[in-house]
Structure formats: structure tokens, C-alpha cells
Amino acid sequence: MKLHIKNMVCNRCKMVVKAELEKLDFKPLSVQLGEVTLLENINAEDKEKISNRLKPMGFDLLEDKKTQIAEQVKTLIINLVHYSLEPLKVNLSAYLSDQLNAEYNYISTIFSEIENQTIEKYFIAQKIEKAKEMLSYGELTLSQIAYQLNYSSVAHLSAQFKKVSGTTPSVYKMASRDQRKTLDEI
Known part of the structure; x- marks a missing residue:
């Protein structure tokens, strides 16, 4: 069951x-x-x-079927963005339709109804959160982060980052560095 x-x-x-x-x-x-x-x-x-x-x-x-579908969409997107090592080979709508065995319009309508946002906005928000995490680590360049998150360019990532978070990736990186303390400061 x-x-x-x-x-x-x-x-x-x-x-x-x-x-x-x-x-x-x-x-x-x-x-x-x-x-x-x-x-x-x-x-x-x-x-x-x-x-x-x-x-x-x-x-x-x-218990509700619509809520289950919305949660399945969120789970699939979280897996794609945060845990998948391979970039998505098809567009998101085709991937979700295939995984959930349903028409994308149906899935999209239910998701928007339950979550009060579109699948695309949720997907972008997840990608930006992943970018924030990667920026905080400081191990990758913005170019490498854009590539790993399947952005067409650094400019595209930067524009979405600013739109979602209200700040640029470089300002975010500096601010997050300032918020952390070294072990000897604790």
C-alpha cells in the first residue's frame, strides 16, 4: 500500500x-x-x-488526490534540482507528464490551485535556493553554478536570482559570508 x-x-x-x-x-x-x-x-x-x-x-x-499530485510535482522538482547529478534532457513539462502519467495542463492546473503559484515559479525558486546554497559554499564560480543548474548563461541565472531574491548573486555571496562566523569567533 x-x-x-x-x-x-x-x-x-x-x-x-x-x-x-x-x-x-x-x-x-x-x-x-x-x-x-x-x-x-x-x-x-x-x-x-x-x-x-x-x-x-x-x-x-x-488523502486528497489533488494534494497528492501537487506534492508529487514538488518532490520531482526537489529531486531534480537538489539531488540529480544529470541535467534534465527534456523540458520540465514533458518530464512531469511522463513521471506522473498525466497531461501537463491537468498537472499544472492542479498545482496552481493547491500551491497558489505556477510550476515554473516553484521550479525557479528551487533553483535559486540551490544557487544560494552553492554560493554559500564558495567552491564554485557563478559560471559553474549556472552550468550545473542548467542555465543558458550567467546573465540568465543572475537575472532570475535578482528577481526571486531581490539581490544579485555577488551581493548575496558577500552578505552570506559576513553572516557566518569562524570557529574561533563563536
């Missing part, structure tokens, strides 16, 4: 959800971002037990 879980955004989330399900004596066959496959079918009482266990940790069981 598949359970759809909101707010699973990282590998640590997967470990926590798996551990909590095992504490309740459920046997997860697989735990992915936003989705758990259990060995056994569960009833409404079991779902409530799981929900009550996960809710204090910030996770929610999703």
Missing part, C-alpha cells in the same frame, strides 16, 4: 519516517521523498496512528 506524505524533502526525512513507521510495527518496502510503500494494507485506524506519529515532526498524510 502506498502512503503519500507531505513535507518529506531530504534523505533525513526519509530516515525519520522509516524509523517512525518501524516503531509502529509497519514494514516499509520503500521510502522515497513524499511516498512510502508498505508491505501490508492498512485501515483507517492505522492511518490515524501513523498520522498522529508523523504530525509532530512536520509530516502530513495526504
